[in-house]
Structure formats: structure tokens, C-alpha cells
Amino acid sequence: MSLAESTKQENAKTKSGVKGGLSLKGEARPFVNSFVEHLVHRNIITEEIALQVSAVKQTTNGKRNKSLVETIADDFKIPREALYDEVAQFYSFRLIDIHDRNARRLQPSSVNKLLSGLPESAYRLALKYKVLPFEVADNQPDKLLIVTPYPSEREIHEVGRSFPYKKFEVCYMKEKDWAELWRQVTLDKQQVAGGGATADDTYEENEAELDSVLDREINRSQLIALVENVFADAVRVGASDVHIIPRGARKTTISFRIDGDLTEWYTIEDARAEAVIAVVKGSGLNLDRFERMAAQDGAAQKIVDNQIIRFRISVLPILSRELGGKFESVVIRILKDADASVSLETIGFDEYSLGMFREAISQPHGMIILTGPTGCGKSTTLVAALRAVMNPTMNTISVEDPVEYLIEGARQVKLNHKLSFEDALRAILRHDPDVVMVGEIRDRITADIAIKLANTGHLAFSTLHTNDAPSAVSRLFKIGVEPFLMAQAMNIVVAQRLVRKLCDRCKAPAQKPNDVFLAKVGFTQEEAESLASYRAVGCANCIGGFKGRKAIHETLFFTPEIRDIILDSGDRIDTNVIRASAIRHGMQTLRRSGLELVKKGITTIEEIVANTANG
Ligand SMILES: [Zn+2]
Structure with missing residues (x-):
């Protein structure tokens, strides 16, 4: 039964109204149905696609599982929303807007x-x-x-x-x-029932007995379905991590990290904590359910909303108050394929940073370093940068431990117990690369290889953990990189932070702090006078008054002057001199970038003070 037939009676009126729009002058109807005609008429699909759809539809009539609309969306890459907008209109489905009812x-x-x-x-x-x-x-x-x-x-x-x-x-x-x-x-789903488990708080001394007790409990409850739901929920709300933490013999909390903050999502109170953890371990690969004393790393892959999502699962034994309880904490990282919409334009660079970054990556060789703490969005920016330079005539290789994103078109080395990070780096030198991404510069060995790549005609991307951009230079110096090699190799260092954005629906004007405080934070007197900042309130649309995050940057471009400063430094790199020179050439410090967001009402003063140093 075709889509049109299934709703024919109810919507006959609408359809006949539209059919007249496309004149076919008495010829045999070329398209499979009038909805396809409608799509052509509305310029959603071309006539050519319509004919192909009709051909597919006719040759496999009756055997196809997918609906016509889904076929058009999948096979011809037509945006689903555009198609379903037309479906709703054509077949008179009532459109419901969440906000007006x-x-x-x-x-x-x-x-x-x-x-x-x-x-x-x-x-x-x-x-x-x-x-x-x-x-x-x-x-x-x-x-x-x-x-x-x-x-x-x-x-x-x-x-x-x-x-x-x-x-x-x-x-x-x-x-x-x-x-x-x-x-x-x-x-709203604060409490999720684990099913019909009954209270049974006594712990067996014997491991084998405990396991059979857990098995019975898992079978009796709906823990497996619940855990599967947790994976799907986490992906759908855009969480980066899921934390599963035993709080007592029969209490396990599940929290999601969303926009950087941990938020409690469920509490499971009618199943044993060990049973919940056992199910989580059972849903992954490389995890031993019966091992409760060792740290374990596993992985899982699930299909959520027709998308393959990969998860990394980390298990750590933790102390518990319960005598005999062998508790483990589990953290699940959600690994996403690099979002196709991430590009240098959407990262949130200010104008200076974007210009300098483009300049740096358009060089035929040199190092591009992203720096900042874990979770500051460095990887996303790196992916956007790689996308901007990659093309099919280049060999792009990445060595990351672990791989954060799958990047289409890049060869991402798979590390394992036979191939270490350092070995992989040495191997890619002989693998004829053009563009290389070194996940992280950790030590002298990785630094030397990255610098060598940059100084032998390759673009090398990497990350460091430093508080600001100039400190990347002193960090590399401290781990043993010669200043002249750095001066030669580096194109740019970008420090990044993510700050929470105020929710547009509920943010409210903040009481103005006194001028002394504003000056201390870094506002000029003029800015302080005209400042109208906002504070977080909180509503159903957000978490604690914040929704989403925005990146801020500090972009140290290696001008000839910066290179000279580094070359001339003797046994000490003076980051203040480097910073001052960079600011003269247009660099904004992280603090300054943050204050600009406060002035625009995008975030709060407190958020910037907490996330950036005054430099
Ligand atoms: Zn809100």
C-alpha cells in the first residue's frame, strides 16, 4: 500500500486541489503518485528525481519496507523536515507548534x-x-x-x-x-521504576552466589531496557557523558553531563547497585561483568534514531559504606561522528581569530596548536580546521588516544596493545602524510615528532593543556623543545574555553556591580559606565538559567616579531613579552573575549571570571 492510498479517503479533497497544479496534457502520468507531483511542483525535488523515485517505487512495489518519503530522504538526500512539511500540508496533518498550545x-x-x-x-x-x-x-x-x-x-x-x-x-x-x-x-522522569524487584538487602559472602542473585534480579526487573533507554536518552539530550554511580545498596544515580554540567537524570531505587552496573557492563564490549576489583575500559555501539553512536565505557571500583558491597563507578563517554555542520565559521571565532586561523592553516607547513583544559572544545575546533584544509589529493592522518570523532576522509590510526601512541607517530613519518593531527603533545617524544613534521613540509595540528596561548610556548620549552625549532615550526596557538550561554527566555537584568569590581575584572571605565549585564534565572527551557555554550578564543599568531622574541629568549621564555606583542598586533585575551560576550548579554560576569584569568 502506498502512502497516498493509506490516507486517500480523509484527504481526497486536498489532493485533487493540488493535482490540477501540474498540467500533464493527457499524457500517461509519469510519477508514482500525486504527492510526488506535488513535491516537483513545490520545487522540493527535481523532475528527474521524481522519475527515479517513481521507477524505484514501481519496480519494487510491495516489497519495499521504507515509505516513499523516507526513500526520497535517504536515497536522494532531501532534508527530512522539508519533505515532512510538505507531507503535513498535502495530507492535512494538523501542525502543532509547541509554544502556542x-x-x-x-x-x-x-x-x-x-x-x-x-x-x-x-x-x-x-x-x-x-x-x-x-x-x-x-x-x-x-x-x-x-x-x-x-x-x-x-x-x-x-x-x-x-x-x-x-x-x-x-x-x-x-x-x-x-x-x-x-x-x-x-x-520529568525523575524516578524510573526498575520493575518488580523486591527488597533484598542482604549481601552474600560468596561471589558465585552474588552473581546468581544479580542474575535473578536483572531478569526480574526491566534493568536491561532501562539501561538501553539511558544510552538513547543521553544521545537525544546531547549529553557528552553519562555517570552511573552507586549511592547505596539499592540506590544508583544516573547523571548526564550537558553543556559541561552534571545533571541528575534518574535515580534507580528498587534494584541493587551491582545489578545496574552488571547490566551496563553487559551492554559493552571488553568489559568483564564478574571482575569488580580492576579498572576497566570498554566500548559499545548502539543505534539511536537510525544513527550509529559509539560509546566509551570506563569502570572504576569505589569505596562503599555497605559492608560487602563491591561498588563500581561507571562513566560513559558519547563519541560522536564529527558533526557535518561544524566549520570554522560556526566555531564562534571573533573576526581577528578567524582571519589569523585561516592564514595559519593556509600555509603549506607549520604547527597549529589548540590549547585549553579537557572539555574546552579543542577537538571540535581541530576537526573544523582539518575539514577546512583536507582534500582528496592530500593524505591526512591522525593519531589520537582515544579517537574523539570519526572524520570522513582522514585516516585515523587505530591504537591498541600492539601499537602505542609513540610508535604510531613514528610510523606516520614514513606513511607519506601531508596533513597530520597529533591528538596531544604529551612529552618530549611527541613534541619532537610534531615539530619535525611541521619543519619538514607538513601541516601539523595538535593540542596542549595550558591556561593561555603564550604559555604553550613556555610549556614546549620546558619539555625540551629548542626555541629556534619552535620559532621556525609554529604558525599559531589558539587557547579556547567554552562558557555557558544565558537562556534567552528567562535571563534578567543583573544588578550592576560596583566600579571597583568591574575595573578589577577588566572592564574599561567607559565600558563599566554603559554596562547592562544579565543574570541567570532558570525556566523549563533551560538548566539553571543557561542553555548551550559558546567558545571564546585567545589567538597567538606567530608574527615575525613573535618569532624573534622566541629566538632571542635565552634560558627563559617570557610569556608576558609574547602576550604584549600579540596584543599589540590584535590578539584578544580569553578574559577580553569573555567580557565582550558579557557586554552583548550572552553570558554573565561570574561565568567569565570563573573560566578565565585576568591577563
Ligand atoms: Zn531559561
Whole structure:
């Protein structure tokens, strides 16, 4: 049954109205149905694609699992939202905007209750097709409106029929609105039942007995489904890490790191902590469920919303108050394929930094260093930089431990117990590279290899952990790199930080701090006088008044003057002299970049003071 047939009766009127738009002068209809005609008419797809779609559709009629719309989206790379916008219009699906129907909306707790009441198969379909109950129809208490970004998918009807309402209507919600609704619903999920486990707090002395007790508990509860949900939830809310921490014999908290902050997500109180951890370990590779004394590193790969997501799992034994409890803390890092939308333009460089960075990476050779603490977004910026220089005529090789992002077009060396970081670096020297990314300069060996690459005609990208850009020079000097080699090799050092952005919906004007404080922070007198800063408040749209983060930069471009300063330094690198010279040539310090964001009302003074030094 084609998509058009499935909704023919209800929408006959709309369709015939549109059909007249494309004149076919009595010829045989070339397209598989009038919706495809409509897409051509609306310039969503070309006539050529329409013919191809129709051909595919006709030759495999009846055998195809994917719907017509999904086929067009996948095979012809047409943006889904554009297609489903047309679907909604063409087949008269009601469009629901999350913001203008607050009054009659179901509470998140009711939505959760309806979802958890679904039979398992319907629940899985609801997740797959992103179906959420939204509201009870006006004047029709027996009719439920459900929302989804993919309203024409047939299986949604099975979900709709499974809710305890007599009637349902499938409504269209745009992907972005849906994500917000989903987030609100998930945030409400403070307590998740582990299932029918009964209280059983006695610990067996015997390991084998403990394992069989845990097995029984895992089978009795829905822990496996719950843990799978945690993986999916984390990906959907854009968390970077998941922390699973035993708090007591029967209490495990699950927290997500979102925009840099840990936020408690679930508390599991009716399953043993060891059982939860055992399930998490069981969901990964290279993890020994029965080993509870050693640190372990594992990996997992899951499909979330049709995307393959990789996870890195770290397990550490921790002390517990419970006698006999063998507790372990688990942290799961979510590894993303480099986001295709990340580019130098979207990193958030100020004008000077962007110009200098482009200049630095357009050189045929030299070093580009990103510096800052863990979690400052260095890797994302590196990926954007690599993307900007990579092309198919170049050999781009990266050695990272661990690999943070998969970068299409680059050869990313896979490290293992037979191939160490240092060995891999030595090997790539002989692997005819053009562009090299060295995950991190850790010591003399890695520094020497990176510098050697840069001084022998390659572009070399790497990272360091220093507080600001000039300190990268003194750090390299301290680990033993000769100043003349640095002066020759380096193109640019960029220090980066991520600061939290105020939520636009709830931020409020802040009381103005006194002038002494503002001067101490780094504002000029003129700036202090005209300053109108904001403070964090907090609403349903954000976490604690903040939503998302923005990068700030300190960009040390290696001008001839900087190179001379480094060449002339004897046995001590003076970072103050380097900084002063760079500022004269246009560099903004991290603090200064941050203050500019405060002036624009993007973040708070406190956020900048906490994340940058006054330099
Ligand atoms: Zn807010």
C-alpha cells in the first residue's frame, strides 16, 4: 500500500486541489503518485528525481519496507523536515507548534505515564517514530492528539491505537519542537521504576552466589531496557557523558553531563547497585561483568534514531559504606561522528581569530596548536580546521588516544596493545602524510615528532593543556623543545574555553556591580559606565538559567616579531613579552573575549571570571 492510498479517503479533497497544479496534457502520468507531483511542483525535488523515485517505487512495489518519503530522504538526500512539511500540508496533518498550545497540554508526568503504559512493541515504535501524546482534544475527552515529526509513517497508527483513548489523531510537530517536548518529558522522569524487584538487602559472602542473585534480579526487573533507554536518552539530550554511580545498596544515580554540567537524570531505587552496573557492563564490549576489583575500559555501539553512536565505557571500583558491597563507578563517554555542520565559521571565532586561523592553516607547513583544559572544545575546533584544509589529493592522518570523532576522509590510526601512541607517530613519518593531527603533545617524544613534521613540509595540528596561548610556548620549552625549532615550526596557538550561554527566555537584568569590581575584572571605565549585564534565572527551557555554550578564543599568531622574541629568549621564555606583542598586533585575551560576550548579554560576569584569568 502506498502512502497516498493509506490516507486517500480523509484527504481526497486536498489532493485533487493540488493535482490540477501540474498540467500533464493527457499524457500517461509519469510519477508514482500525486504527492510526488506535488513535491516537483513545490520545487522540493527535481523532475528527474521524481522519475527515479517513481521507477524505484514501481519496480519494487510491495516489497519495499521504507515509505516513499523516507526513500526520497535517504536515497536522494532531501532534508527530512522539508519533505515532512510538505507531507503535513498535502495530507492535512494538523501542525502543532509547541509554544502556542500550552493551556490544554498534557503534563510531562501524564505523558510519561501514557508511554510507560504502552505494550513493549508499541513502545519501541513510539521511540522509533518519535511519537508523543500531546493533548486531549478540545470537547472530545476520548480523543488523544499524538505528535511526531514523521506523521505519514504507517506504523504510528499502531502506537496511536495502543493508548487508552477511543480515538486518536496523528499530528505533525517539527523536529526541533519535538526535541524540546521530548526533553521536557524526559526531565520529568525523575524516578524510573526498575520493575518488580523486591527488597533484598542482604549481601552474600560468596561471589558465585552474588552473581546468581544479580542474575535473578536483572531478569526480574526491566534493568536491561532501562539501561538501553539511558544510552538513547543521553544521545537525544546531547549529553557528552553519562555517570552511573552507586549511592547505596539499592540506590544508583544516573547523571548526564550537558553543556559541561552534571545533571541528575534518574535515580534507580528498587534494584541493587551491582545489578545496574552488571547490566551496563553487559551492554559493552571488553568489559568483564564478574571482575569488580580492576579498572576497566570498554566500548559499545548502539543505534539511536537510525544513527550509529559509539560509546566509551570506563569502570572504576569505589569505596562503599555497605559492608560487602563491591561498588563500581561507571562513566560513559558519547563519541560522536564529527558533526557535518561544524566549520570554522560556526566555531564562534571573533573576526581577528578567524582571519589569523585561516592564514595559519593556509600555509603549506607549520604547527597549529589548540590549547585549553579537557572539555574546552579543542577537538571540535581541530576537526573544523582539518575539514577546512583536507582534500582528496592530500593524505591526512591522525593519531589520537582515544579517537574523539570519526572524520570522513582522514585516516585515523587505530591504537591498541600492539601499537602505542609513540610508535604510531613514528610510523606516520614514513606513511607519506601531508596533513597530520597529533591528538596531544604529551612529552618530549611527541613534541619532537610534531615539530619535525611541521619543519619538514607538513601541516601539523595538535593540542596542549595550558591556561593561555603564550604559555604553550613556555610549556614546549620546558619539555625540551629548542626555541629556534619552535620559532621556525609554529604558525599559531589558539587557547579556547567554552562558557555557558544565558537562556534567552528567562535571563534578567543583573544588578550592576560596583566600579571597583568591574575595573578589577577588566572592564574599561567607559565600558563599566554603559554596562547592562544579565543574570541567570532558570525556566523549563533551560538548566539553571543557561542553555548551550559558546567558545571564546585567545589567538597567538606567530608574527615575525613573535618569532624573534622566541629566538632571542635565552634560558627563559617570557610569556608576558609574547602576550604584549600579540596584543599589540590584535590578539584578544580569553578574559577580553569573555567580557565582550558579557557586554552583548550572552553570558554573565561570574561565568567569565570563573573560566578565565585576568591577563
Ligand atoms: Zn531559561
